Amino acid sequence: MNIVLFESTEVSSDHIVSLSGRRHKHVRDVLQRAEGDSVRVGMIDGAKGVGQILAMDEATLALRVELKEAPLPCHPATLVLALPRPKMLRRTLRSCAEFGLQNIHIIQSYRVEKSYWQSPLLKPQKIREALLAGLERSGDTRLPVVTLHRRFKPFVEDQLSGIAGKNPIFLAHLGDFPPLDASLTGPQLIMIGPEGGFIPYEVDLACRSGAQPRSLGPRILSVDTTVPAVLGRTLAL
Numbered sequence: 001m002n003i004v005l006f007e008s009t010e011v012s013s014d015h016i017v018s019l020s021g022r023r024h025k026h027v028r029d030v031l032q033r034a035e036g037d038s039v040r041v042g043m044i045d046g047a048k049g050v051g052q053i054l055a056m057d058e059a060t061l062a063l064r065v066e067l068k069e070a071p072l073p074c075h076p077a078t079l080v081l082a083l084p085r086p087k088m089l090r091r092t093l094r095s096c097a098e099f100g101l102q103n104i105h106i107i108q109s110y111r112v113e114k115s116y117w118q119s120p121l122l123k124p125q126k127i128r129e130a131l132l133a134g135l136e137r138s139g140d141t142r143l144p145v146v147t148l149h150r151r152f153k154p155f156v157e158d159q160l161s162g163i164a165g166k167n168p169i170f171l172a173h174l175g176d177f178p179p180l181d182a183s184l185t186g187p188q189l190i191m192i193g194p195e196g197g198f199i200p201y202e203v204d205l206a207c208r209s210g211a212q213p214r215s216l217g218p219r220i221l222s223v224d225t226t227v228p229a230v231l232g233r234t235l236a237l
Contacts (some may be wrong), residue, residue, distance in 0.1 A: 002139045003040045004019070004023055004039050004063075006041065006065075008046060016054070017051065018040070018061070020063050024056075035053050035055060038050050043072065044132075046066060046067065046071075047067035047070060047071070048070070051063035051064065072138070072139065072140045073100065073204045074100045078102075078167075078189045079103070079104045079190055081191075081223075082223075083109070084194065085223075093134065094130050095133040095134065095227055096134065096144060097134025097138070097140070098134040098135075098140075099235065103147075104144055106149065107155050109193055110201075111197070128143070131144055157214075161210055169185065169188070169191065170188060170212055170214045171190075172226065176232055178212075179215050180233055192227060
């Protein structure tokens with residue numbers, strides 16, 4: 001945890017934040033801070049700064065916070081991701097938050113087992129926990145928005161172009177396509193398929209809606225490898 005995050009509702013009128021549970025334990029046991037010490041803090045979807053520990057006991061700690069720093073710059077891409085296997089979902093969402101994505105659309109695809117949609121990791125609180133873990137690692141405060149779409153065809157035909165707006169749509173796909181490389185910076189929408197990739201029908205449908213296939217090379221990558229590889233290539237520094 002490289003930043004201690006809190007909600008705006010947790011800040012009192014005199015800029016005091018009281019923490020307990022996991023955050024208290026991390027400050028006390030992992031960071032090994034004591035009264036009078038300072039820690040990096042941030043308000044979720046707000047500014048960052050420093051919190052001075054005013055008091056700490058076995059259950060709670062009180063911080064006086066001063067927030068004067070803007071959040072980190074956002075990643076320029078919007079991600080459309082076929083729902084990965086549940087065991088990959090949490091770390092994939094965490095990676096998305098670490099890279100600073102602001103909009104993530106999780107979709108159904110032919111090779112996505114419908115049972116994945118029953119995973120408790122898709123509950124809003126679990127999604128939020130995974131995203132917050134990414135923000136805490138990267139030192140950011142902007143919480144990405146995750147939207148779930150359970151049907152591929154209506155999403156691609158009715159929503160994809162509207163979400164992309166005037167920005168290009170790139171579909172990461174194995175094949176003889178131009179590379180998805182670092183020259184493709186700026187606002188864009190990137191589609192990543194499931195294990196095994198999108199089927200030809202889905203690729204064709206996406207292309208008819210404006211998507212341009214792009215290659216990551218000849219290797220077949222798992223989803224939790226593909227996502228950071230794509231986001232790293234398209235990150236505008």
